[in-house]
Amino acid sequence: MTSLIVAHGAIIAMLFALEMPFASRYQAVLHGGQKTVQTERRQVRGTADLRVVVRTSSNNCETTLCDRAVSSNDLFEYQIVRQQAAGRWERRLHRLADNDFWIFFEQLGLVWIGLLACIFMWFYDPAKRKYVVVFVVSTIITGLLVEIMKRTTGKIRPEPYFSTYGAYFHVRFLGFLKGWMVHAPVSFPSGHSAQVFVTATFLATLYPRVRWMFYGVAACTAISRVLTNAHWLSDIYLSVLLGYFVTRCGFAVFERVWSRTVGVDVRKA
Numbered sequence: 001m002t003s004l005i006v007a008h009g010a011i012i013a014m015l016f017a018l019e020m021p022f023a024s025r026y027q028a029v030l031h032g033g034q035k036t037v038q039t040e041r042r043q044v045r046g047t048a049d050l051r052v053v054v055r056t057s058s059n060n061c062e063t064t065l066c067d068r069a070v071s072s073n074d075l076f077e078y079q080i081v082r083q084q085a086a087g088r089w090e091r092r093l094h095r096l097a098d099n100d101f102w103i104f105f106e107q108l109g110l111v112w113i114g115l116l117a118c119i120f121m122w123f124y125d126p127a128k129r130k131y132v133v134v135f136v137v138s139t140i141i142t143g144l145l146v147e148i149m150k151r152t153t154g155k156i157r158p159e160p161y162f163s164t165y166g167a168y169f170h171v172r173f174l175g176f177l178k179g180w181m182v183h184a185p186v187s188f189p190s191g192h193s194a195q196v197f198v199t200a201t202f203l204a205t206l207y208p209r210v211r212w213m214f215y216g217v218a219a220c221t222a223i224s225r226v227l228t229n230a231h232w233l234s235d236i237y238l239s240v241l242l243g244y245f246v247t248r249c250g251f252a253v254f255e256r257v258w259s260r261t262v263g264v265d266v267r268k269a
Helices: 002-030 088-097 100-107 111-124 126-153 156-161 189-204 208-227 232-261
Strands: 035-045 051-058 061-069 075-084
Touching: 075 189, 075 208, 100 111, 100 208, 111 126, 111 189, 126 189, 126 232, 189 208, 208 232
Parallel strands: none
Antiparallel strands: 035 075, 051 061
16 A cells, blocks of 8 residues: 555655646647747837837746837847747647647536436446445545645646736746645546546446446546647646545445445345
8 A cells, every 4th residue: 555655655756746837738739839930130210109019928828018208219128039930740740739629628627427427327227226325425525626726736727827917927836835825727637537437437436348448538538638839747646546446445435335334245246
């Protein structure tokens, strides 16, 4: 057990190191691989009616756009650039990433999807009705763990980090416990990914013959949280672990309690 925890901790630490260069590169792909090449530098002498629009950026993303007047006789220098065409693979990656296909999978990470599955099972598979309590308890425990860890670590989501939310969020971490004191878009771990793996593990345990389908859909949902710029890689990995192990523990505890209370092995009931 200890070696398993250490192994997963090492993987999360490795993802922490790799996710920033990955996310930075992904931002370039997400914005169409927009690259510019300087072609000319010019200077102009200011006049009374001359106005200049200045655009500033942070983390390779536009942050402000200012319109300023230039006084007479002030020397103003500017560059002429042209956009460099994206390569074939960059265009393909952009089409793959910026796609409504992933938004569909995002919605599968909502708790209502699992509740609908429980309702369907309640009416069409009465023998497994007793397991609904496992899903409910696992969902509550996972949700609490996700919220506590998010607020405690204070890790900022990729979207506000790379976009125009202001300089305050251009840090990856607010600081330990600061997420409880500041209203911020925190991300570690992912609630959608954790919930979808609670649902997938719950259904895969009850219907093992098609478990590949449940875990495949759950994996697509987890991937969508990265591709839609909502989470980092380490967020997703920890969420998968939480959703899976909390649900498996829920089944183990339920089997023991049910066997002692009813006197029947739940796996044979």
